[in-house]
Amino acid sequence: MNDRIVAGLDGSTESLAAARWAAREGLLRGLPLHLVHAEEWSSPRDLPMPTSDVRRHWAQALLNETADELRASHPGLEVGIRSIDGRPAAELASVAVGANMIVLGSRGLGTVTGFVLGSVGMAVIQATVRPVVMVRASEDAVPHPDGRHTARELLAGVDISRPCDALLAFAFEEAARRACALHVLHSWSLPPLVGYGAAYDPRVHAQLEMSAEASLHDVLAPWRDKYPDVGVISRASLGHAATELIRMGAEAGLIVVGRRIRRSSIGAHIGPVTHAVLHHAKAPVAVIAHE
Incomplete structure (x- = not known):
């Protein structure tokens, strides 16, 4: 146990x-x-x-x-x-x-x-x-x-393209115990096929942002239902995930990030975002292993 x-x-x-x-x-x-x-x-x-x-x-x-x-x-x-x-x-x-x-x-x-x-x-x-x-x-x-x-809000970084139930379970349970708000951040980059002109087109940005926000909302919906007393502030932003997590987590009580479980001894076991957050964040950092 x-x-x-x-x-x-x-x-x-x-x-x-x-x-x-x-x-x-x-x-x-x-x-x-x-x-x-x-x-x-x-x-x-x-x-x-x-x-x-x-x-x-x-x-x-x-x-x-x-x-x-x-x-x-x-x-x-x-x-x-x-x-x-x-x-x-x-x-x-x-x-x-x-x-x-x-x-x-x-x-x-x-x-x-x-x-x-x-x-x-x-x-x-x-x-x-x-x-x-x-x-x-x-x-x-x-x-x-x-x-x-101390009463400080929590911050969780999620990648909605990968399974993140273990990370969200930890983050929501911790926020519920502390009776504090939970910020959830998903950072995304422009698709590689987006041309240079489109990259500066505000309409493209707005469309991609709406799509990312909708996907993040869908991922969080069952967790909001399960933990109705936890105040959730979600954000999908264009940019580098580690940079955004470090910036937003400067005053956080805890930053929650994930790492994929690798059965092989070959290759990196800690992704670049989690690695950067561990090295540069001021707040305590929780690393949650997930499939």
Whole structure:
């Protein structure tokens, strides 16, 4: 059963922000939080390394201190801890098999550079079909009254030419839990057969925009019916999807994007739009795997 939230913890400010975000999410969903430290210790030849006992003591102290902090700030939240030796990405993905979601920290280098998504975060996203949320350290600077997510709207990016039920289910359920509005964005480009003259014809733009808006409305209709209390603001716009998501999601509480599940080990497992959003968005980003 998917009965818990897993947060990866390595002692960085980003992972601590992720653990705090995961605690608020656990409170929202009524689920326990499991803090997991996984690390493969190695060093170049001739460089000193801490002994295994020292490493284990440090990891255990980190887990205990963080768990105590979260229990104190979120009364009633069940917090478990686990320390694992091994490759972090593989171990975290393995632990997440039975989890509701996995939450990781991601380094940010300012508003221009955005996320620097480490190899562990990228590998976990590729290796698991569970939702993965990436959180920047700056999320800790946002006020969260009563230890809960602050009231900010959600943003979901959809490609109406592909199945997106898993993504929309996650986005609508999260918006319903938070009692906030959900923005849904579909960005489209001019068809390659549209000539240069037609590309600048406002009538062509208007016709294509109407068609995209109608298709998006049809995709969202059953979800609006299922979640009548969720306020939905939908938009179909001409432009680059990643650029629009990053711009519109600057003040969002969460950006929801998707990735296709690939059974083959060959080829990209994270599409260019999701990849760009992960690297440059300011808000937490949830990556939802779908067929």
